[in-house]
Amino acid sequence: MINLYLIKIFSYACCITISALGLNLIYGYTGLFSLGHAAFMGIGAYLSALITKSFCQYGYLIYFLAIILSTIFTFLISYLIAIPILKLKSDYLGIATLGFGIIVKVLLDNSDKIFPQMGGSRGMLAIPNFTNLPIAFFSLILVIIIMRNLIFSKFGRSLLAIREDENAAYALGINVYKQRLLSFALGCAFAGFSGSLYAHLYCFLHPSNFDFLRSIDLMLIIVLGGLGSMSGTIIAAFLWVFILEGLRIILPQAILDWRLVIYPLLLILLMLLRPQGIFGNKEILWLKEKILKKCY
Amino acid sequence: MLLRIENLNKSFGGLRAVKDFNLVIQEGELCGLIGPNGAGKTTVFNLITGFYKPDSGRIIFNNQDITNLLPHEIVRLGISRTFQNIRLFNNLTVFENIISAFNYQLDYSNISSIFRSKNFKEKEKAIKEKAYQFLKLFELEKRTSLLAKNLPYGEMRKLEIARALALNPKLLLLDEPSCGMTINETLALMDLIKFIKEKFNLTILIIEHQMRVIMGLCERIVVMDFGEIIAEGSPQEIQNNPKVIAAYLGREYAYH
Amino acid sequence: MTYFLQQLLNGFQLGSVYALISLGYTMVYGIIRLINFAHGDIFMLGAYFGFYMLTRLKLNFLLAILFSMILCAVINIIIEKLAYAPLRKRNVPRINLLITAIGVSFFLENFTSLKIIFGPDYQPYPRPFKIITFNLGDLTISSLQIIVFLITLFLLLLLEYITKKTKIGLAMRAVAYDKETASLMGINVDNIISLTFALGAALAGAGGVLYGICYPQIHPFMGVMPGLKAFVAAVLGGIGLISGAVLGSFIIGIVEVFTAAFISSTFRDAIAFAILIIVLLTRPQGLLGKEEGIKL
Numbered sequence: 001m002i003n004l005y006l007i008k009i010f011s012y013a014c015c016i017t018i019s020a021l022g023l024n025l026i027y028g029y030t031g032l033f034s035l036g037h038a039a040f041m042g043i044g045a046y047l048s049a050l051i052t053k054s055f056c057q058y059g060y061l062i063y064f065l066a067i068i069l070s071t072i073f074t075f076l077i078s079y080l081i082a083i084p085i086l087k088l089k090s091d092y093l094g095i096a097t098l099g100f101g102i103i104v105k106v107l108l109d110n111s112d113k114i115f116p117q118m119g120g121s122r123g124m125l126a127i128p129n130f131t132n133l134p135i136a137f138f139s140l141i142l143v144i145i146i147m148r149n150l151i152f153s154k155f156g157r158s159l160l161a162i163r164e165d166e167n168a169a170y171a172l173g174i175n176v177y178k179q180r181l182l183s184f185a186l187g188c189a190f191a192g193f194s195g196s197l198y199a200h201l202y203c204f205l206h207p208s209n210f211d212f213l214r215s216i217d218l219m220l221i222i223v224l225g226g227l228g229s230m231s232g233t234i235i236a237a238f239l240w241v242f243i244l245e246g247l248r249i250i251l252p253q254a255i256l257d258w259r260l261v262i263y264p265l266l267l268i269l270l271m272l273l274r275p276q277g278i279f280g281n282k283e284i285l286w287l288k289e290k291i292l293k294k295c296y
Numbered sequence: 297m298l299l300r301i302e303n304l305n306k307s308f309g310g311l312r313a314v315k316d317f318n319l320v321i322q323e324g325e326l327c328g329l330i331g332p333n334g335a336g337k338t339t340v341f342n343l344i345t346g347f348y349k350p351d352s353g354r355i356i357f358n359n360q361d362i363t364n365l366l367p368h369e370i371v372r373l374g375i376s377r378t379f380q381n382i383r384l385f386n387n388l389t390v391f392e393n394i395i396s397a398f399n400y401q402l403d404y405s406n407i408s409s410i411f412r413s414k415n416f417k418e419k420e421k422a423i424k425e426k427a428y429q430f431l432k433l434f435e436l437e438k439r440t441s442l443l444a445k446n447l448p449y450g451e452m453r454k455l456e457i458a459r460a461l462a463l464n465p466k467l468l469l470l471d472e473p474s475c476g477m478t479i480n481e482t483l484a485l486m487d488l489i490k491f492i493k494e495k496f497n498l499t500i501l502i503i504e505h506q507m508r509v510i511m512g513l514c515e516r517i518v519v520m521d522f523g524e525i526i527a528e529g530s531p532q533e534i535q536n537n538p539k540v541i542a543a544y545l546g547r548e549y550a551y552h
Numbered sequence: 553m554t555y556f557l558q559q560l561l562n563g564f565q566l567g568s569v570y571a572l573i574s575l576g577y578t579m580v581y582g583i584i585r586l587i588n589f590a591h592g593d594i595f596m597l598g599a600y601f602g603f604y605m606l607t608r609l610k611l612n613f614l615l616a617i618l619f620s621m622i623l624c625a626v627i628n629i630i631i632e633k634l635a636y637a638p639l640r641k642r643n644v645p646r647i648n649l650l651i652t653a654i655g656v657s658f659f660l661e662n663f664t665s666l667k668i669i670f671g672p673d674y675q676p677y678p679r680p681f682k683i684i685t686f687n688l689g690d691l692t693i694s695s696l697q698i699i700v701f702l703i704t705l706f707l708l709l710l711l712e713y714i715t716k717k718t719k720i721g722l723a724m725r726a727v728a729y730d731k732e733t734a735s736l737m738g739i740n741v742d743n744i745i746s747l748t749f750a751l752g753a754a755l756a757g758a759g760g761v762l763y764g765i766c767y768p769q770i771h772p773f774m775g776v777m778p779g780l781k782a783f784v785a786a787v788l789g790g791i792g793l794i795s796g797a798v799l800g801s802f803i804i805g806i807v808e809v810f811t812a813a814f815i816s817s818t819f820r821d822a823i824a825f826a827i828l829i830i831v832l833l834t835r836p837q838g839l840l841g842k843e844e845g846i847k848l
Contacts, residue, residue, distance in 0.1 A: 033647075084833050091587065092832055095787055099825030102780075106822035146410050153409035153416070154399045161396045164385035171345065171383070173371035173400035173463060182406075212780075216654055223651050257666055264658035268635055271652045275644040281387075 008201070009245050011136035015198045017237040018143045020221045021230065022190030025147065027219070028228040029156065030183040031163035032086065033094040036101030037191050037218050040078055042108060042210030044070045044192025045199040046118060049127045052200065053117060056128050063130040067196045074192025079185035086180050101212045108207035123206035131201040139197055143190060147230060150186075159183055160228075224270060226277030231284045236277070298323045298467060298499050299344070304353035306336075306343055313339045315523040317353070321467070326493060326500045328510045331520035332543060337503045338380055340520075341469050345377050346370045358466070372400060376460040377469035380503075382452050386445035390436055390455060393444050395427045397462035427462070434458045434488075450481045454488070461496060468492075470502040474509050486512055511535075519543070554690040559813045560806065565697045565766060567805025568704035572759030573782035574789075574797040575711065576752025582728040582792035583748050585646060589653040590631065592779015593660035594753045598624045598760025599677075599770045600670055606678050613680040617703070617761045624757030625750035631656055632749045637742065664772040677768035700762050707755055708798060714751070715794065724748060728792065777821065781808070784828045790841030799840060803827075 023037045051066035085096050112120030119125065150156055158179050161169040169176050199205055217240075225236030247259040297320055304317040314336045321327055329337050342348040344355055346367040355363045362370050385393050402423060408416045431437045434454055439447065447455065453473055460468060470489070474482045486509055493500055504510045510517060510531070517534045519527040521543040527534060534540055573595050580588045598620045605616040635652050665672040684695045715721035726734040727744045735741045763778070764770050781804055789800030804824050811823040837843050 085829075088832055088836055091585075091791075092787070092836055094587075095784070096829050096832055098780075099784070099829050102825050103822045106819060110818055149410045149412055150406065153406070153420070154402045154404075155406050155409060157392065157396050158399055160388060160392070161385055161399075164388060165383050167347065167367075168379070168383040168385065169396075170347070170367035171371060171377055171379075172397050172459070173368045174396075175366075175368045220651060220654070223647055227647070257662070260662035261659060261666065264655040264662070267655035268652050268659070271644075271648050271655065272635075272638055275639070275642070275648045 007133050009241060011131060011133050011201055012198070013238045013241040014136035014140040015131075015194045015201065016218075016221070016241055017234050018140055018194035018197070019191045020218050020225075020233050020237045021143055021147055022187035022194070023218050024187075024222045024225075024228070024230065024233045025151075025159075025190070026184055026187035028222055028226075028233070029151065029163060030159045030180060031090075032180060032184055033090050034097045034184070034187075035094045035212060035215050035219065036097035036099075036104070037188070038210045038212070038214035039101035039104035040074050040188040040191035041195035041198065041214070042104060042205075042207070043077065044074045044195030045205055045210070046108065046111070046124065046195075047073055047192075048196030049124055049199040049205060050115065050117065052128055052130070053126070060130060063128070063200065067193065070196045071189050071193040074195075075185050075189035078188030078192075079181060082181050082184045086177065086184060098212055098215070101210075101215055105207050105211045108210070111207075119205075121207060123204055125204055127199050127203045127205065129200060129203050131197050136197055136201070139193070143193070144230065144234070147190075151230070155179070155182075163228075220267065224267075224277050226279035226281055228281040229277070229279040229283055231282070232277055232279030235279070297321070298325075298358060299501075300354075300356040301340075301344070302354045302356070304340070304343060304355065305351045306339060306348060307351055313523050314343065314350075317523075317525060319518060319525070321499060321501060323466075323499055324497075325516060326489075326502070326514050328514035328517040329501060329503045329520065330505070330510055330517060331526075335520040336523040337520055338471055339523075341377060341471055341503065344370075344469065345375060368400070371463055371465075374464070374466035375469065376463040376465040376467075378453075378456045378460050378471055378473060380471045380475065382456050384444040384452060384456055384459075387443060389441050389443055390431065390447065391427065391440040393455060393459055394431055394462055395423065397459045398423050398427055401464070430458060430462055449476060450484075453477070453485070457488070457492070461492060465498070467499045467501065470500065470504075472503050472505060474504060474506045482506060482509060485509070489513060555813075557691055559809050561691075561693060561697055562813075563806030563809040564802065565700050565805070566809055567802035568700050569759045569763045569766070570778065570782045570785050570805050571798045571801035572704060572707065572755045572762070573778060574786045574801045575708075575794060576756045577779075577783045578786040578789075578791055578794065578797040579724075579728075579748050579752050581786070583724070583731075583745055584636075584640065584649075586636070586649050586653060587783065588752075589650070589779075590656040590660060591752065591756060592775030592777075592782070593657050594624050594628055594775070595756040595760045595763070595779060595782075596664070596770070596772060596775035597627065597660065598753075598757030599764040599774065600664070600675075600760075601757065602761030602764055603675060603677060603770060606680050613765075616680070617758050620757040620761050621754035624753040624760075628749045628753035629746050632746055637745075640745075661772050661776075670772055672772060674769045674771045677764040677770055679765060679768070696766060700766060703758065703762065707758060711751065711755070711794065720744075720747065781821075781824050784824050787838055788828055788831055790838030793838070793840055796838055796840040800838070 019037065019041055023034065026032045026034050048066040048070040051069065052062055055062045081100065085093065088096055108118070109121040111118035112122070117124065158169065158174045161172060161174055162176050162179060166176055221236045221240050222233050224240070225232030225234070244263065247262065248256065251259055299319070299321040301317055301319040304314055306314040317340060329340065331337055339348065343350050346362070346365050346369070350363060353363070354361060357373060357375060360373065362373060385396065402419055404416045404419050428437065431440060436451065436455060436458065439451065444452065444455065457470070457473065474485050477485060489500065490513070492498060502514070514531065517529065517531060518525055519534060519540045526543060527537045527540045529537070573591065576591050576594070577588060580586055580591070601620040601623050602616045605611045605619055606613070611619070635656055636649060639649055639652060664670045686693045715724060723734070723739045723744050724747065726737065726739060727741055731741055782801060785800035785804040786797040787800070788803060789796030789798065807827060808820045808824055812820045831839065
């Protein structure tokens with residue numbers, strides 16, 4: 001019994017990590033303050049669930065198709081939204097994305113008026129359980145490979161340049177606006193991908209799974225891991241999931257509610273003692289970049 | 297004629313920063329732009345490089361109208377610049393700073409990055425080698441893994457110039473490169489500028505305050521005050537021009 | 553027509569409460585560029601303090617507001633000294649300060665939810681005075697609306713007086729403009745920052761009590777949405793500006809009430825953010841804000 005439970009948690013951690021890696025690309029590497037990341041998870045989740053529920057007779061085939069389609073759709077829609085929104089400066093971008101997230105949640109709450117199967121604020125039920133541990137894990141590996149290969153290329157370097165100094169980046173021939181659009185859309189596509197995996201893991205969706213509190217959770221994870229560190233994001237995401245769940249198991253029933261009081265205190269303590277996060281901006285193992293030997 | 301600026305005008309609210317600015321720069325020139333603080337010199341640079349849009353006037357580079365182009369497009373046409381208050385990528389290493397400049401010359405797609413195609417690997421290796429050789433040229437090869445913000449000031453300036461040169465420009469705009477330098481550093485800078493002009497076949501437009509740099513390097517000098525050009529000519533002509541002395545050189549001259 | 557005016561009055565009532573919260577956001581942002589996520593929870597604390605003073609201590613209504621304001625101010629100063637000041641001293645990036653604020657917010661919400669503190673359930677709020685209604689033609693005005701408006705007006709004028717006509721207000725404006733230079737002028741920046749936090753909290757505390765009386769259900773998470781909307785209002789009017797916060801709050805309050813009355817109650821949250829995004833895209837500095845240029 002406990003094994004099944006652990007497997008589910010591990011798969012869930014894989015989903016969260018994929019989404020967090022997307023946000024790390026957007027904020028950690030490119031410096032775009034986005035507080036609406038969970039909304040894009042929701043878009044991917046609900047769209048893929050709609051597709052699989054409508055065509056569930058095709059089994060795994062429709063599942064994979066649904067994931068691909070909803071990821072692409074999330075990419076496109078985030079690209080469109082980014083076009084006007086990325087013209088805003090840092091803090092304002094955060095507020096605008098926060099607002100976008102809330103608008104999405106309200107739309108999801110009222111979704112049953114147009115698509116009754118989406119369930120609105122009652123939630124969407126009976127989504128087929130296609131996501132298992134191997135799929136979740138290999139999806140995570142896939143995302144890590146894609147991200148690593150993109151970061152250690154001219155794309156990744158231009159993002160770092162943009163994050164450091166936008167004007168100097170322009171002066172180096174980098175099309176800052178376009179790179180930001182691409183980075184944002186890609187990060188949100190990862191979120192959509194993770195959402196569609198998640199939908200078929202717990203088989204139940206509710207708009208509150210993707211509200212701004214969830215967006216803040218993702219932001220916490222990437223800051224705790226270390227902004228601009230893939231290793232940091234991965235470790236932090238897994239730690240976050242397992243510690244929150246772990247606290248739920250080990251704390252006796254009487255003080256279970258204290259879990260949610262301890263968690264923010266730990267957060268504040270971590271910010272005081274190690275503000276750069278677990279890894280700072282370093283990477284470990286294979287995630288390290290190969291530099292020319294003589295450049296040491 | 298490499299650069300032609302016609303009747304350039306730029307105002308910020310009620311302040312006319314640049315007024316009826318006309319300038320022609322021939323290929324291979326080393327031209328100086330001087331004037332008191334607030335004269336509009338950096339504004340002219342920003343207008344040329346596309347960071348500001350002019351209210352009226354035209355900028356023609358290499359027979360192409362670049363007036364309304366975006367900064368990164370202008371860079372690709374062959375104009376690069378340094379900034380008055382060094383704009384290095386402080387939290388990136390020296391190597392990362394230089395290699396970002398080579399980015400736009402790389403022409404593989406993002407897809408080939410993801411799949412690590414042969415094309416990608418070859419181009420990346422080539423560019424990293426090129427970047428390293430470039431650093432060697434500027435004697436910065438021992439500093440590759442140092443964060444840019446931890447460099448000594450003189451080397452920061454050198455890195456910024458190196459980075460601007462990595463863009464392979466035809467026209468280089470230097471904005472007060474000797475700012476904050478000692479006399480020795482300034483002399484080394486002057487040698488560096490002469491060296492890069494030769495080696496890279498450059499045309500250079502330089503904003504400067506230190507007279508030794510201007511008089512020592514420039515063949516032609518343009519003087520600005522309150523947004524307008526008040527004098528133009530050789531160093532000798534400028535030194536004797538009463539308008540220039542009145543506006544600017546007057547006090548400075550006492551030190552030399 | 554009467555219905556329209558009636559809703560306009562309701563909007564003013566809501567806007568007044570938002571204004572009291574919104575000022576705290578705008579003043580803190582203006583002085584240390586922090587989006588104080590925990591501010592909405594100070595508002596919640598104010599409501600609860602008022603609740604206990606009105607029900608247990610059977611205090612006079614105005615005294616309850618006054619003591620609530622004082623308690624909230626003190627608590628906010630303690631939070632500032634414990635959680636934010638140490639981080640500010642170490643020059644950490646702003647995101648860490650934001651995460652700490654989020655931590656404080658989570659802590660306040662979950663700590664007060666514990667059964668031994670306030671408990672997670674909705675508490676009904678007492679009406680400490682009899683509400684009389686007047687009729688102006690077809691229009692019904694309640695004495696509650698008048699009292700809320702008058703108290704808000706009084707507090708706003710008080711704040712205006714403090715900031716514009718006292719030496720301490722001058723110090724506050726100086727620190728908001730340029731911290732370093734202000735300290736060179738002999739101003740104790742830390743104390744001014746604490747004072748700003750205290751003033752903002754006091755206003756939010758008053759807002760909490762008034763909110764409780766107007767919409768008589770309080771619970772530990774009641775500060776989340778009003779806090780967010782008050783923040784949106786501050787940005788809408790021009791963040792950092794007191795007049796901006798007030799203008800924005802009344803706009804948001806009126807729009808929200810109108811949406812609920814003329815369109816649908818379920819969209820009331822989304823509408824505020826939609827307006828914000830539109831304003832940010834056309835006038836990013838807010839309605840009353842000044843444009844900021846960068847020197848290249």
